Amino acid sequence: MTSEALTRASVDRKSVLRALAVMALMPIAVLAIGAVLPTYPLRILDFVLLYAMLGMGLNIVVGYAGLLDLGYVAFYAIGAYTYALLASPQFDLHLPFALILVIGSSCAALAGVLLGIPVLRLRGDYLAIVTLGFGEIIRVLMNNLDGLTNGPQGIARIDEATILGWRLEGPLDFLFLLVGLTILVFLFVWRLQESAFGTALAAVREDQDAARGCGIDTTGVKLIAFATSAAIGGLGGVVFAAMQRFVSPESFTFWESLSIVLVVVVGGLGNPFGMVLGAGLLVLMPELLRAYADYRQLLYGIALVLIILARPMGLLRREYGPSWLARKLIGA
Amino acid sequence: MLVFDHVIKRFGANTAIDDVSLTIRAGVITAVIGPNGAGKSTLVNMAAGSYRATSGRILLDGAELQTLPKYRIARAGLGRTYQNIRLFDGLTVLQNLEVALVPQSLPLLIAEAFWLAPRGSAEARETSRAVLARLGIAHLADRQAGSLAYGQQKLVELARAIVGRPRALLLDEPAAGLNHGETDELKAHIQSLRSPELAIVLIEHDMKLIMSVSDEITVMNRGAVLAQGAPEAIRDNRQVQEAYLGQPGAMGAIETAARGRRNRVRLRASEGLAWGQS
Numbered sequence: 001m002t003s004e005a006l007t008r009a010s011v012d013r014k015s016v017l018r019a020l021a022v023m024a025l026m027p028i029a030v031l032a033i034g035a036v037l038p039t040y041p042l043r044i045l046d047f048v049l050l051y052a053m054l055g056m057g058l059n060i061v062v063g064y065a066g067l068l069d070l071g072y073v074a075f076y077a078i079g080a081y082t083y084a085l086l087a088s089p090q091f092d093l094h095l096p097f098a099l100i101l102v103i104g105s106s107c108a109a110l111a112g113v114l115l116g117i118p119v120l121r122l123r124g125d126y127l128a129i130v131t132l133g134f135g136e137i138i139r140v141l142m143n144n145l146d147g148l149t150n151g152p153q154g155i156a157r158i159d160e161a162t163i164l165g166w167r168l169e170g171p172l173d174f175l176f177l178l179v180g181l182t183i184l185v186f187l188f189v190w191r192l193q194e195s196a197f198g199t200a201l202a203a204v205r206e207d208q209d210a211a212r213g214c215g216i217d218t219t220g221v222k223l224i225a226f227a228t229s230a231a232i233g234g235l236g237g238v239v240f241a242a243m244q245r246f247v248s249p250e251s252f253t254f255w256e257s258l259s260i261v262l263v264v265v266v267g268g269l270g271n272p273f274g275m276v277l278g279a280g281l282l283v284l285m286p287e288l289l290r291a292y293a294d295y296r297q298l299l300y301g302i303a304l305v306l307i308i309l310a311r312p313m314g315l316l317r318r319e320y321g322p323s324w325l326a327r328k329l330i331g332a
Numbered sequence: 333m334l335v336f337d338h339v340i341k342r343f344g345a346n347t348a349i350d351d352v353s354l355t356i357r358a359g360v361i362t363a364v365i366g367p368n369g370a371g372k373s374t375l376v377n378m379a380a381g382s383y384r385a386t387s388g389r390i391l392l393d394g395a396e397l398q399t400l401p402k403y404r405i406a407r408a409g410l411g412r413t414y415q416n417i418r419l420f421d422g423l424t425v426l427q428n429l430e431v432a433l434v435p436q437s438l439p440l441l442i443a444e445a446f447w448l449a450p451r452g453s454a455e456a457r458e459t460s461r462a463v464l465a466r467l468g469i470a471h472l473a474d475r476q477a478g479s480l481a482y483g484q485q486k487l488v489e490l491a492r493a494i495v496g497r498p499r500a501l502l503l504d505e506p507a508a509g510l511n512h513g514e515t516d517e518l519k520a521h522i523q524s525l526r527s528p529e530l531a532i533v534l535i536e537h538d539m540k541l542i543m544s545v546s547d548e549i550t551v552m553n554r555g556a557v558l559a560q561g562a563p564e565a566i567r568d569n570r571q572v573q574e575a576y577l578g579q580p581g582a583m584g585a586i587e588t589a590a591r592g593r594r595n596r597v598r599l600r601a602s603e604g605l606a607w608g609q610s
Contacts, residue, residue, distance in 0.1 A: 188446075196434045196453055197441045203431040206420035213380060213418075214432040215406035215496065224442060 019329035027179045034175040042171040046243065048276075048283045049178035050236055055263035055275030056182075056189045057232025062261065063270035063318070064193060065225045066205030068128040071115075071135025072260050075230040077142060077252035078111050079104040079237020081149060084247045087159040090150065097161035097168075101238050108234025109227040111138075116226040120219055123208075135257050143249040154248025161242035174243050181239065182276075185232055189272050190322045192228070201225055266307055268314030271321045278315065281307075333358050334379065334410075334500040334531045339388035341374055341555075348374045349385070350555040358499070361522065361532045363542045363563075366552035372535045373415060375552075376502045379533075380412050381405040392500055407436055411498030413489045415505050421478025425469070425488050428477050429460035432496045463495045467521055483514040490521065500531045507538045519545055543567070 034045055054076065061069045082104035086095045095103075119130045142149045149155065161168040161177075168174055192198050200221045203211035212218050241247050259282060267278020285303060289296045307315070334356040341349035349371045356362045364372045378385050379392075381402035390397045397405050411432075420428050433456040435441055443449035464470045469487050472480060477488055486506060493501060503522070507515045515538065522545050525532060536542050542549065542563070549566040551558040559572050566572055 191447065192445050194453075195441070195445045195451065196430075196456070197445045199427060199430050199453075200434045200441065202423055202427065203420055203434075206422050207418055209382075209402075210414075210418040210420065211431065212402040213382075213406055213412060214434075214492065215403050215436065216431065216434060217401075217403050217436075217438065220438045221441075224438065228445075 015330045019326055022329050023325070027183055030179055031175065034172060039171060042175065044283060044287055046171050046174050046178055048279050049175070049182050050239060050243075051260065051263050051279035051283055052276040053178070053182045053185050054233060054236045054260050055267060055279055056185050056272050057229050057236065058260050059264050059270065059272065059275060060189060060192065060201075060225050060229040060232075062264050064198065064201040064205065065222055067120075067222065067225075068124070068261075069131045069226075069229070070128050070254075070257050070261065071131035071133070071138075072229075072233055073252045073254070073257040074115075074135045074138035075108040075111060075233030076237040076240065076256070076260075077138050077249075078108045079234030079239075080241040080247045080251070081142060081155075081237070082107050082234070083238045083241035084155040084158050085148070087161075087242075088155055089157055090155050094159055096163075097159075097238075097242060098163050101235060104238035105231040105234040108237065109231035112227040112230025113223060115230075116223045120222045120226065132254065132257070135252075135254060139249050139252050139254075142252065149249075152249060154246060154250070156246045158241055158245040158247070160245070168242065171243075174239070178239065181235065185235070186272050186322075193270070193272075193321070194323060197221070197224070262304065264314075266304065266314055268316035268318065268320075270318040271314070271316045273321060273325070274314050274316035281315075333391075333393055334533065335389075335391040336375065336379075337389040337391065339375075339378065339385045339390060341371075341378060341383075342386045348555050349378070351388075352552075352555070352557055354550060354557060354560075356500070356531045356533055357548075358531045359526070359528045360547040361526060361534055361545055362548045362550060363534045363536060363546035364550045364552060365536065365539075365542060366558070369554075370552040371555040372552055373504055374555075376412065376504050376533065376535060379405075379500070379502060380410060406432075406496070409497075409499035410502070411493035411496060411500070412502040413486075413493050413504055413506055415508070417482075417485050417489055419477040419485055419489055419492070421476070423477055424474050425464065425477050425480070425491075426457065426460050426473040428488060429463060429492050429495045430456050432492050433459060460491075460495055463491050466524075467491050468517070483510050486510060486514075486518070487521075490518075494525065499529060500533070501525065502533045502535075504535050505537065506534070507536055507541050515541060 030045070030049070034042055037045065054072070058069065058072045061067050083097075083100050085091060086093045086100050086103065087097065115131070115134050119127060122130060143152055145151070163177070166173070168177060200211070200216050203214065203216055204218050204221055208218055240251075263275060263278040263282050266281060267276070268274025285300055286296065289299050292299055336352050336354040339349055339352045340347070352371075352375065364375065366372055377383060379390050379397065381397065381400065385398060392408055392410060395408060397408065397410070400408065420431060423431070430453065435444070435452060440449060444451060461470060461473060464473055467487050467490065469484060469491065472484060472488070477485065480488065486509070490503070490506065506522070507518055510518060519541055522532070522534065534542065534546060546563055548560065549563055550560045551566060551572050559566060559569050561569070
């Protein structure tokens with residue numbers, strides 16, 4: 001596929017550079033738009049990117065491995081609370097933001113493994129229900145561990161994030177951070193999809209028993225998928241906490257998990273570009289429907305149903321992913 | 333060499349395999365025949381780890397398979413095809429083969445995904461293409477497996493089973509549903525697979541195919557081995573003939589049964605997505 005095209009000696013350097021330039025246009029455009037937007041829409045744009053990133057993370061499990069995870073918010077919450085606890089007056093800890101990005105995603109990955117070990121034997125609906133329960137358990141824990149999390153009141157006065165002397169003060173700073181992180185996550189999930197690991201995941205998605213018959217350690221593969229997906233969720237959570245500078249269990253309800261699943265399903269299962277599109281739609285739609293006040297949820301629901309009816313595989317199909325675009329741009 | 337050593341399999345009160353001891357030597361093609369319900373597929377499925385024997389051992393080149401999880405059995409060198417085709421329909425033909433070549437070590441898989449190890453996939457792709465070329469289906473490499481015609485899917489499944497260089501190959505009714513031309517092609521491919529390191533088990537109803545490719549025949553009936561020997565000896569074995577219909581001349585009856593089955597499978601295939609070419 002792509003890599004084959006990329007490594008083929010006949011592909012000249014110029015066309016590869018051109019392809020990279022075209023692909024770089026997207027984030028540059030986002031930053032340019034962000035630079036001229038007033039604060040409120042800018043914050044919405046931040047959330048679009050945050051959700052795109054979360055979507056790419058959840059997509060590893062839902063889109064690549066074909067496992068329905070309805071508790072993704074748990075990992076997001078773990079990341080958020082990691083930052084809230086390690087960089088706030090709560091315990092008077094003030095670790096640097098960059099370090100907590102690593103700690104938060106590691107904690108989430110660990111939680112992913114711990115959840116994965118018992119539940120990955122389950123399939124389909126059963127797995128969905130157990131992960132849903134896990135998401136709720138984490139929220140209930142956050143709500144009740146008063147000594148640690150301050151319960152329903154949440155944790156306020158979280159430190160301002162600083163990376164290498166760069167203070168993340170406003171939504172524009174976060175836009176830069178989020179664009180950077182989204183690109184990293186995007187490159188990572190792309191590589192993942194194209195690697196042998198991605199092939200193994202695809203086999204698990206298509207037919208688990210036949211995959212096992214081909215020598216794939218399906219449990220191990222699913223566990224890694226769960227962990228990497230969780231790590232990205234944790235990363236998103238840390239950024240969220242730094243952005244809001246306040247966390248409380250209210251932010252991590254089942255509705256949140258569902259929204260991220262919707263980003264994946266509406267955007268296009270297994271397609272990282274779709275995640276950006278899905279996040280854009282799901283974050284913007286409620287904003288655009290604000291004028292209809294009482295009917296907002298209803299219209300939102302109808303819109304989602306219509307999208308899924310029209311495009312059951314999501315807005316962007318799996319095969320029109322980054323590899324396809326790279327091939328097109330390089331002309332291979 | 334694949335050895336079944338006093339293998340018994342019970343499903344509840346029903347004994348599917350009743351104390352079968354069987355040695356399948358490398359370098360030859362061993363056909364396993366018998367009426368429906370004789371336990372042929374059960375034997376194959378147990379060797380592949382789909383289910384465990386109630387008692388007894390199954391050894392591949394001396395290594396016990398029964399205690400291994402299914403994916404390790406595959407890695408130990410057991411390749412198989414399924415009675416009902418089980419390809420990864422949404423993947424391309426090439427990807428289907430690459431699945432069988434995914435590196436076995438999880439740390440290596442992770443390292444590769446994180447840019448810490450070089451991608452081994454170029455090599456896997458070369459190997460896969462070579463196997464496809466060998467079976468004459470190189471032109472299908474980039475087609476989606478689920479969109480292929482039935483006969484082509486059967487060949488892809490065979491390619492996937494051999495791409496990992498197994499030491500035992502289990503073919504569960506490879507000719508079921510194929511037309512005459514396709515069966516002839518399959519016959520040539522199976523013969524070309526014969527190698528000193530590979531033990532091939534062929535479960536079939538198509539007696540013509542069996543008589544022409546197999547070196548040894550094992551006849552099963554009601555979960556037990558009824559007879560074993562060279563094709564000619566089996567054909568002339570009265571006991572075997574009687575086992576099928578209780579009277580001599582039963583080989584014809586087996587063939588009739590096979591034809592009936594073939595038509596059924598064909599019908600099933602034509603109801604599905606793709607039954608165009610052939």
